[in-house]
Amino acid sequence: MAERLDEQTMALRVAREFENGMVVNLGVGIPTLTSNYVPEGREVIFQSENGCLGYGRVAQTEAEQDFNLINAGGQFVIGNLGMCFFDHAESFSMIRGGHIDLCVLGGLQVSEKGDLANWLIPGREPGSIGGGMDLAFGAARLIVVMTHTTKENEPKVLKSCSYALTAPRCVDLVVTDIAVIEVTGNGLVLKETAPGWTAKEIQALTEPTLIIPPDLKVMSL
Numbered sequence: 142m143a144e145r146l147d148e149q150t151m152a153l154r155v156a157r158e159f160e161n162g163m164v165v166n167l168g169v170g171i172p173t174l175t176s177n178y179v180p181e182g183r184e185v186i187f188q189s190e191n192g193c194l195g196y197g198r199v200a201q202t203e204a205e206q207d208f209n210l211i212n213a214g215g216q217f218v219i220g221n222l223g224m225c226f227f228d229h230a231e232s233f234s235m236i237r238g239g240h241i242d243l244c245v246l247g248g249l250q251v252s253e254k255g256d257l258a259n260w261l262i263p264g265r266e267p268g269s270i271g272g273g274m275d276l277a278f279g280a281a282r283l284i285v286v287m288t289h290t291t292k293e294n295e296p297k298v299l300k301s302c303s304y305a306l307t308a309p310r311c312v313d314l315v316v317t318d319i320a321v322i323e324v325t326g327n328g329l330v331l332k333e334t335a336p337g338w339t340a341k342e343i344q345a346l347t348e349p350t351l352i353i354p355p356d357l358k359v360m361s362l
Contacts, residue, residue: 143337145318153178153362155245155286155316159185166276168246169214171286175245188241189213190232190272195224236279244280246273248287250302253349255312255324257285258304270307277308289317289346296348319343328352333360
């Protein structure tokens with residue numbers, strides 16, 4: 142089998158989904174990296190649940206770091222012109238009020254119906270759901286980015302989630318280190334394969350049966 146995509150490349154692929162003018166919320170982990178890869182010429186307004194709207198990429202040097210300016214993952218970020226700040230209550234009013242166009246979250250499991258589990262691994266209680274439940278329900282569109290399998294090479298795209306759910310039927314697109322999968326009413330559609338991977342190899346690491354369209358593409362990065 143071919144090599145899997147690294148976290149930066151996965152973030153780059155997710156960022157291709159950003160459209161001009163979108164208000165986007167990024168979860169902790171790989172999702173926060175996507176702010177570094179906004180396509181040239183597009184304005185994306187990042188909203189952070191800790192109370193910031195309009196921040197930019199992750200700070201790359203110590204000189205760029207501002208102790209007062211961090212994203213939800215605790216990373217230092219760059220401020221953009223027009224950026225504003227507010228309290229948690231205002232932040233969640235935005236989220237619960239349906240004002241987030243797109244949310245990107247990490248995942249532990251995704252089911253064929255689009256159920257998401259991303260906050261608790263059995264045996265590792267108590268877990269931390271954070272704002273994930275609100276974001277999964279409140280955002281107009283939800284992308285989950287995660288590795289395709291566990292460290293033991295067990296599938297994370299499943300017929301049914303075995304972990305506690307964050308939210309049911311909320312996922313629209315799954316980007317993994319080997320594939321891009323769309324959740325539809327007819328099932329999971331394999332939209333893209335990572336370079337060097339075949340549909341057959343991806344299916345072998347996916348529990349539900351994938352729908353393979355005639356226009357299946359290799360990821361263009």
